Amino acid sequence: MKTPKRAHLSLADSPENGPLTGPVEDYLKAIYALGRGSVSVATNDIAAKLDLAPASVSGMVKRLADQGLLTYERYRGVTLTSVGRRAALRTLRRHRVIEAYLSGALNYPWDRVHDEAERLEHAASDELVDRMAAAIGEPATDPHGAPIPSREGHMDETEYLSLAELGAGYGARVVRVSDDDPEMLRYLGELEIMPGAEVVVVSKAPYDGPINLRVSGTLLSIGPALASQVMVEPLADMDAPSH
Amino acid sequence: MKTPKRAHLSLADSPENGPLTGPVEDYLKAIYALGRGSVSVATNDIAAKLDLAPASVSGMVKRLADQGLLTYERYRGVTLTSVGRRAALRTLRRHRVIEAYLSGALNYPWDRVHDEAERLEHAASDELVDRMAAAIGEPATDPHGAPIPSREGHMDETEYLSLAELGAGYGARVVRVSDDDPEMLRYLGELEIMPGAEVVVVSKAPYDGPINLRVSGTLLSIGPALASQVMVEPLADMDAPSH
DNA sequence: GAATAAAGTTAGGCTATCCTAACTTAGGAT
DNA sequence: ATCCTAAGTTAGGATAGCCTAACTTTATTC
Numbered sequence: 001m002k003t004p005k006r007a008h009l010s011l012a013d014s015p016e017n018g019p020l021t022g023p024v025e026d027y028l029k030a031i032y033a034l035g036r037g038s039v040s041v042a043t044n045d046i047a048a049k050l051d052l053a054p055a056s057v058s059g060m061v062k063r064l065a066d067q068g069l070l071t072y073e074r075y076r077g078v079t080l081t082s083v084g085r086r087a088a089l090r091t092l093r094r095h096r097v098i099e100a101y102l103s104g105a106l107n108y109p110w111d112r113v114h115d116e117a118e119r120l121e122h123a124a125s126d127e128l129v130d131r132m133a134a135a136i137g138e139p140a141t142d143p144h145g146a147p148i149p150s151r152e153g154h155m156d157e158t159e160y161l162s163l164a165e166l167g168a169g170y171g172a173r174v175v176r177v178s179d180d181d182p183e184m185l186r187y188l189g190e191l192e193i194m195p196g197a198e199v200v201v202v203s204k205a206p207y208d209g210p211i212n213l214r215v216s217g218t219l220l221s222i223g224p225a226l227a228s229q230v231m232v233e234p235l236a237d238m239d240a241p242s243h
Numbered sequence: 244m245k246t247p248k249r250a251h252l253s254l255a256d257s258p259e260n261g262p263l264t265g266p267v268e269d270y271l272k273a274i275y276a277l278g279r280g281s282v283s284v285a286t287n288d289i290a291a292k293l294d295l296a297p298a299s300v301s302g303m304v305k306r307l308a309d310q311g312l313l314t315y316e317r318y319r320g321v322t323l324t325s326v327g328r329r330a331a332l333r334t335l336r337r338h339r340v341i342e343a344y345l346s347g348a349l350n351y352p353w354d355r356v357h358d359e360a361e362r363l364e365h366a367a368s369d370e371l372v373d374r375m376a377a378a379i380g381e382p383a384t385d386p387h388g389a390p391i392p393s394r395e396g397h398m399d400e401t402e403y404l405s406l407a408e409l410g411a412g413y414g415a416r417v418v419r420v421s422d423d424d425p426e427m428l429r430y431l432g433e434l435e436i437m438p439g440a441e442v443v444v445v446s447k448a449p450y451d452g453p454i455n456l457r458v459s460g461t462l463l464s465i466g467p468a469l470a471s472q473v474m475v476e477p478l479a480d481m482d483a484p485s486h
Numbered sequence: 487g488a489a490t491a492a493a494g495t496t497a498g499g500c501t502a503t504c505c506t507a508a509c510t511t512a513g514g515a516t
Numbered sequence: 517a518t519c520c521t522a523a524g525t526t527a528g529g530a531t532a533g534c535c536t537a538a539c540t541t542t543a544t545t546c
Contacts, residue, residue, distance in 0.1 A: 285493075285494085286493085286494065286495090287492090287493060287494070297493080297494065297495085298494085298495070298496080298497095300494090301494065301495055301496080302495095302496095317494080317495070318493075318494060318495080319494095320494095
């Protein structure tokens with residue numbers, strides 16, 4: 001009589017205690033984003049991320065702890081349990097699949113998929129999300145380059161360098177850009193700085209000055225604040241400093 | 244200085260007072276469905292339709308009246324205002340476009356589109372709904388044959404005969420079936436009784452007995468309860484009684 | 487036209503989520 | 517070690533929806 005072990009447990013069967021509400025999913029998603037899943041997260045940071053009063057967060061995390069979604073120690077922050085992490089990844093998967101679908105199947109511009117997905121992620125069934133993913137060929141990332149968790153709850157957590165950290169003279173491929181500022185996305189789009197693009201850092205002005213880039217043949221210059229929102233993968237030397 | 248009159252006012256610009264909540268949209272939709280838009284509707288009927296306690300409805304309709312979405316006279320029922328009607332039609336459009344899209348673009352079986360749409364209709368933006376409609380060629384009806392309100396708020400309100408009312412010997416084309424019972428839809432699907440199908444009433448047993456039909460060559464028999472859920476358009480005599 | 491059943495309402499409560507204002511704790515600087 | 521600030525908490529309150537139980541109105545029936 002061995003304890004039955006599930007071979008594959010899908011993200012879909014997380015909610016033992018009924019489905020989670022929209023706000024709860026938002027909290028878990030925010031906590032996951034802030035703590036990369038296992039680090040302890042400050043309640044004030046959650047409040048800032050969700051644009052709520054800190055007091056509201058104190059109240060909510062208590063309830064989430066009671067539901068077993070996270071552990072909470074007063075004045076010490078919050079950590080997701082494995083149940084909470086699964087729920088967060090499930091929401092993340094929905095969000096990113098929806099973004100990818102809107103972009104890939106319905107021609108949504110990449111600066112508008114985020115807000116739409118933000119609402120749909122709480123309403124779409126697992127079946128719908130799976131059908132969407134299948135319809136666009138099970139993409140590995142969303143339109144901003146963020147990895148889509150698998151149905152089983154795995155997600156590539158590779159950390160990348162930001163464009164701001166890349167040394168002058170180095171070439172890199174853009175893998176991901178931050179997705180929550182439509183204005184910025186539109187600007188990056190104009191500059192053709194998007195996942196897959198190759199960039200070369202031509203030079204960097206000191207004291208947080210502008211960074212000069214070459215993107216698909218064009219020279220342009222961006223500030224370090226923007227550059228830090230662009231994650232890149234350095235290219236094997238092909239364009240490394242020449243002396 | 245003439246008062247500016249909007250030539251086309253789209254369903255999209257109804258919510259003057261911010262977007263409506265999910266429950267509010269559900270109430271308006273239910274009231275519209277029960278009152279065909281202008282007739283007075285009993286609060287208990289709303290309660291039954293939404294599966295709520297009658298007392299809850301009394302409370303809610305008061306708030307909806309305050310918001311100008313309907314008029315309410317105690318003990319006398321409720322009537323949508325034009326603002327309320329527009330909001331209801333907007334939700335109806337969303338619901339039916341989503342159903343049509345799920346069926347047409349994502350291969351959803353017709354017995355499962357309703358529940359999914361029921362949740363998505365509150366979360367989808369107008370832009371999304373319009374893109375979905377465009378993607379499947381601006382269909383006039385949802386998968387169950389229900390007419391889709393136009394972006395401007397017009398909807399075909401033709402009333403049809405039900406299959407139960409059709410006399411023996413008459414032929415008809417199915418235009419629409421009731422959409423909220425998945426079980427029933429699956430059964431109707433098996434029988435190939437779906438919008439577009441041609442049926443002939445071969446005979447009807449008296450005292451609410453079974454109705455014998457010919458559908459695409461096959462003979463079958465259904466009860467009057469089921470037949471009353473199938474709306475048809477009689478065909479020009481081609482199969483009328485022969486004597 | 488009075489009795490009653492059916493329909494509908496009010497009263498009082500509950501939960502989830504949010505807020506502001508006032509208080510407490512933790513942790514670094516003196 | 518003490519003090520202060522930033523971080524975080526509790527207290528108290530609001531709103532939207534929902535419920536049950538008890539009451540009132542309308543409409544029907546004799």
